[in-house]
Amino acid sequence: MLKKISVQQLTVGMHLKEFCGSWMEHPFWRTGFVITDPKDIQSILASSIKEVWIDCSKGLDVPSGEKAVSEAESDAQVEEELNSVASAAREIAPVSTAEEIERAAKICLQSKRAVISMFEEARMGKTVDTGGAKKLVEEITDSVSRNPGALISLARLKSADDYTYMHSVAVCAMMVALAKQLGLDEEQTRSAGMAGLMHDLGKAQMPMDVLNKPGKLTDEEFAIIKTHPEEGYKLLQAGVDVDPIIMDVCLHHHEKTDGSGYPKGLKDAEISLFAKMGAVCDVYDAITSNRPYKAGWDPAESLRKMAEWANGHFDTKIFQAFVKSLGIYPIGSLVRLQSGRLGVVMEQTAKSLTTPRVKVFFSTKSNMRILPEVVDLSLPNSNDKIVSREDPMKWKFSDLNELWSGQSKPTW
Template sequence: MLKKISLEQLQVRMYVHELCGPWMDSPFWKKSFMVDDQATLVKIGSTHFDAVWIDTAKGKDVALAALAPPPPAPQVAAKDAPKPVPASMDEEMGRAARIVDKSRQAVMLMFNEARMGAAVDVDNAQDLVEEISASVMRNPGALISLARLKSADDYTYMHSVAVCALMIALATRMGLDEAGIHEAGMAGLLHDLGKAVTDPDILNKPGKLTDAEFAVVRQHPVLGYDILLLANGVSPIVLDVCRHHHEKMDGSGYPDRLAGDQISLYARMGAVCDIYDAITSDRPYKKGWCPAESLRKMAEWTNGHLDPVVFQAFVKGMGIYPVGTLVRLESGKLGVVVEQQVGKSLLKPKVRVFFSSKSKAYIAAELIDLARPGMQDKIVAHENPEKWGLKDIDRYWLNGGATAH
């Protein structure tokens, strides 16, 4: 039986009979195919199609998908997950900036304590995680996006802040209770503490690491675990994520080569959040990938590296086009995604347009709500700023882009 569904209803193991749009615009060479994995699902989601026809005789039905068992819940999961208090991007940006600055200083202090051989005081981190959590609950895009903007000097510290915020957002999306969300945030904040005692010349080397240097870097999860063992008030969950956030589902990770169910849910979450922030951030040896491109790359790694259920929850939280992504609209306008919209399509965020791909010239910056009733424009694809000679595109979601070009 053929059934037309929205793109948001499409799931793995559904059989696509036809995409609702010109076949020539499809990234697939076949008209009909099975959605075998998360990578295929994300690839479809990155197109401008908004509906598909599925064949329920050959694959999963919508009703059956709704009745499918949920992903394994952690022991701390409960029904009373805290509800976010919404705030606009503009409303939250100032508060988020202050929290980010405070968090950077606190993480720097903890790293210095570890570097000096002193027992790390994690008490201050408890309150810090609460502040980060409150900001993420109000508007996850603000703090998460700000934490992605790092300098070479503070990368390691800001990476910890970013992973903390990402873990909180993901834990909320996966239905953890308040205690579980807090544990996830603490784990994100402390997951890379072992890098405090890792040679900084190796960590910041502007080039490919030698085998010997990579072996040194691979020691940081165990080093961090050992440091946290000596601290007071560190939970088993935080210790576990610190030690195992580089494990892979196929058993090829480190340091303990855990596989599948041997890896805790929190460590699987840590792996997703750690990788996303690492590949979207500028490093001494590489330019960060576009957020949307990063999600597409990560989707390919769900076959053996990342947990596909956790990754799917992560994508639904971040959006197909996360804040900061340069996109091209059907009208030919280029713009930066400035805000995801709770309860609305992942394909219809708010976008601040500022450039015309047709005239190859800047235009007056304008905020467009793609989910507004009657809106005809839509995202066609994400774009590489270098292709269009665009620089400093972050200013369009940071301050409204009202400055002169």
């Protein structure tokens, strides 16, 4: 029997099936577990969650004579109610990057915690619960629907120490945005997001000293790291009802269209659509992120370099769709305008890939900072335009990320 109860009725020994509320509101990355620690109950009581579903066939019931809020005969009934409530509460109307940034930062924080827990469970040999990640992917998908650039760009600001975990979050968001750009349906988009989140799960099986090594890997160490797709695939195989798309992307996201990738050396037509998507998203986040051994490249410069590799590494059509999903000058790119001013890209606009909103802050004519001003290059009365990308390493602006995001450093 499934029962909905007040959080005040929770006791150790109950099987917590589902929370009645947003995934963002409670402190656990998944449900479906027996409560064994009183601290877990205290964490739930401290959250904004007021009611939960318990499964009395897998744990304790409420005490005799104590009434539940409601009862259900099947998982389907619970799922239907939760989906109905969630759909009514979802906000997916388009908003500006500035409006989505704060919400995206919270999603990044929660997502990082969830991925850390997922990796820790995998390291301990526990079965991977892909179902527990669905709510996380829904939150990320909704953020991308409201504004494609906010969460993707924030996730790029990860520290080198957070790379392994936040990389999974960033690739999830980019897979969702790319799926939407390719016109995939809702179910395929969700699968793409889940695959992005799980694609590097095999790194949970890698030796920590190799995974977090601050310098260049030796040939022997790189050979170990190259086993992570197959290790991740094995972890997923041990799960229950795992989406084949997730398993495919986990195993094949390092394949290249010219056959030079790993682990199977597959060529163009042998690689699935979703694995090709995963390859593009994985590489972009890797080269734009700060790593222990190198600083991340500028977003626009990264796309330029990827375009040079495209014929051998990536599917051309998928790479072109990826560029459209981010913009030729992604958020955070440093650009020079025809007026001689330098600015950082804040947001894409509907008019053209070459006319984003830019925050200008430096004059190359006077070689000094100027009062920051947001310029929308897509407006009819705009008499300025982008003439080139600029290398941030050359200019050494320490506040470039703060200029577009409003945040001095990541809050996760």
